[in-house]
Amino acid sequence: MSDEIHISSLIVHACPDALAAIAARIQALGGEIVPTDGDASRLIVLIEQPSARATADMLDAINAIAGVYSALPVYHHAEPALSLAEPMP
Numbered sequence: 001m002s003d004e005i006h007i008s009s010l011i012v013h014a015c016p017d018a019l020a021a022i023a024a025r026i027q028a029l030g031g032e033i034v035p036t037d038g039d040a041s042r043l044i045v046l047i048e049q050p051s052a053r054a055t056a057d058m059l060d061a062i063n064a065i066a067g068v069y070s071a072l073p074v075y076h077h078a079e080p081a082l083s084l085a086e087p088m089p
Contacts, residue, residue, distance in 0.1 A: 003080060003081060004050065004051065004078050004079065004080060004081055005048060005049075005050065005078070005079060005080075005081045005084060006048065006049045006050070006051060006052060006054070006055045006076065006077070006078045007046070007047075007048050007075075007076070007077045007078075008046070008047050008048075008049070008055050008059075008073055008074075008075060008076045008077075009034075009044060009045065009046050009047075009073070009074045009075040010031075010044070010045040010046075010047065010059065010062065010071050010072060010073055010074060011042060011043075011044060011045075011071070011072050011074055012026070012042065012043040012044075012045055012062060012068060012070070012071045013041060013042050013068075013069045013070045013071075013072075014041060014042070014043065014065075014067050014068045014069055015041070015067040015068075015069070016040040016041045017067075018066070018067030019040065019041070019043065019067075021067070022043070022065055022067050022068060023043055025065050026043070026045055026062055026065070029058060029061055029062065030047065030048075030058070031045045031046065031047045031058070031062070032045065032046040032047070033045060034046060045062070045071070050081075052078070055076065059071055059073065
């Protein structure tokens with residue numbers, strides 16, 4: 001188990017005609033798609049990775065998908081992985 005967990009959200013701007021295929025590819029990489037109001041050219045993506053380097057690699061992989069114009073981080077949080085197993089007060 002990794003010492004940390006990195007949780008990030010991204011905005012992915014993409015070709016509207018390829019959005020479904022891009023979403024499927026992102027999910028195959030391990031990303032989760034957040035439902036939106038139906039914007040035909042943007043996806044909100046959540047990712048969890050064991051390190052900042054793995055997070056950057058995932059961002060690079062998403063940016064490399066055909067039809068993706070840009071994938072930009074909006075939020076990033078890191079904490080010890082063991083703290084996620086602790087009950088919240």
